[in-house]
Amino acid sequence: MHRGTNLPAVGGYNQALILDVIRRSGEGASRVELAEKTGLSAQTLSNVSRRLLDEGLIRESGKMVTGPGKPRTILRLEPEARFAVGVHLDPTVITYVVLDLEGHVVAHSRTRTPVGTKPEETIRRLTVSVNAIIETSGIDATRILGIGIAAPGPLDAEGGQVFNPPLMTEWHNVPLGASLAASTGLPVFVEKDVTAAVAAEQWMGALGDLKNSLFFYYGTGVGAGLVVDGAVVRGASSNSGDIGHLIVDPDGPLCRCGKRGCLGDSVAPVSLVLEAIEAGLVSAPTGELDSVTVDNDFTRLLSLADEGNGHAVVIVERAARRIARGVLAIVSILDVDRVVFGGPFWDRASRAYLGVVPGAVADDPALMMTHPIRFEQSKLGADVAAIGAGCLVLDRVLSPKPTDLLI
Template sequence: MVGHRVSFAGGTSRGVVLDLIRTRGPISRVALAELTGLTQATMSTVVRQLLDEGLILETGRGESTGGKPPVMVDIDPYSRFAVGVQLGRESITYVAIDLSGAIVGRTRTPGVGSTEPAEMVGRLAAEIDRTLAGLDIAKRSVLGVGVVAPGPLDLAHGAILRSPHLSAWSNVPIRDMLSTALGLPVLLDNDATAAAIGDFWSGRLDGVTAHATVYMGTGIGAGILIDGIVFRGASSNAGELGQVLAAADDGGPVVLEDVAAPSAVVERARSTASCARWGLTGLDEFDDFRRIALAAAHGDAEAGALIEFSAGHLAAGVLTLANLFDLDSITLAGPGFGVAGPTYVTAISRRLETDLFARMRHGVRVRLSPDVANAAAIGGAALVMQHELAPRTMGLSSLVAR
């Protein structure tokens, strides 16, 4: 590494260093220099800047290795906060996280329903302000708000393109509206991508190269990260795992979403005689799905078969995803994994162990999100953290106009 320049595009080194301190801290300047390839002198100034900004703290001395013991630095978790909002049909989840990615507060309000966008934005802003006040978080230490919605979005304009349950929101510039209402930066992204960034920001993906967070909500999506950078594809629609082809009962081709998603499981359950036993209401697909999963967990064989059916198909889809992206890490998140999560983890792990193309070369770590229900909201907040503190994009196209 002598004589050759190490350069992170566009002042990214600050963000890389912050990432390392977050995931590996407490850590010394020397260790950071070794990890990044930057010189100790450069690291000294980068760390100085982070200290001046109040993002990190000197936490004490490390072990001496025969000379001066190093001064360790670590994240100051309470120096900055971010808010994540998940727009759902039945409910809206608000989450505040600190710089380490840990939840410091959570609220839930009734869903969007048929509320007009303009009014809803006002309510969102009020609820966010209230939540922050209740947590005693000064607004100037809040980096921004990340709004998470399902379905195809128009990221360029910060709007929802079309969503089954939020049809009135089509092409409404919700991002900018909320930003002016709040006086804070606002980002919009989809649930799977956000959940993936949440996994990354929490430090759980240290050492991972190619990761996917499989998000099962109304649909099934995957947020894909390469070295912690979101993979978006040509139109930000990458990772549409629900659209992978699956084998239907009758041999005909179907899309994964139609056989493995919670709604599909519930629908299959209803054509069953045992339907009544599980107390399905037909009102809330997630609630019904949870009842089936609970029955399965309590040993109900028929319910177990329904879940296994879904898990088997999802495992096949994830196998394809893992083969095509050559993944080395997968996280499962979203309400669909609320009760039956472990069953899905097992099914996917098994399938990958036997059928992954690269299984001789490396394994794939499959894990359940530590907070499946709030993963997307947490991720929304993490998205803001990453955007404000450690911005990074993939490729060069952003720099070539047209």
């Protein structure tokens, strides 16, 4: 638990600290409880809470009787006082959400990611869509705190620059954050997509305490979000979680890196669709295999496997075993006890994959864990990375940062 400070020059830290404690309290907290949890003096607490009340960020919500003496007034977060926009820039689809201060989705939209388009045009479309979702949500634009973007790496999160994402070949050293900030007039924060996803799970608390966990991201590509000792792991350059080239099947398909059996190219939806085409399970496209075709054919492949089609079952179960090998390698290295699955393509594949992965991990002779591993799926659905991007903005406002104490 963070403790506050009574120095008058650090009101920003104390304000964030009190907001954070109230948010985590669920049903709200009294000033007495806030003083106990923050270590702030009664005078400092009174001054900061009054400021928060005046700004409309919190509200008084009834009285609580805890024994002899004056009833305590409960302070609660005012969810609609401010909002954040979250954007997930996936190579296949772009997802937009607006979150209130409690992280609830109050508006949502989705568009296809343009293919063969210059980044400048994609950013222009992002701007149009962000402005549109704010307008259609009916929210006062002055209440928008900023925009969070979950993007594929590698990237410079601090500088908001996207380098050379493998599945977005037109993007080279693109100043995404600065460009979108200039076109929208809002602060923009950029995060790697898999990190945003696990940050959403951690920040929202939908699955409880993810103290030592792996978030297996299954989208157009694969990735790993990590929580170790309760902290989201970002790495030296905020690019941790690239697991696409873990070799999980030496006899698997040839990867673009020149090796065989890399996790990413072995289990990506497009790879499974190509296997389905070769097996005659779905029709080969007359032109290029585009994202819409992949989306539809991947769903068709899973339906065939669910119906018991032999060829489809082989393709899907082989992919699940490859995922299991990748998961085993990561949990063994980091000694985590929880694996959470999610991402844009996960929900439709969850039943097929979760029917195989836990058992394949448990039965693998390479498993050396001294504790059980829990396997779960995200409760935030396919929009988990977009929600995480929005939470990135909320976290800047609602979570106390020790750096705020540097005066």
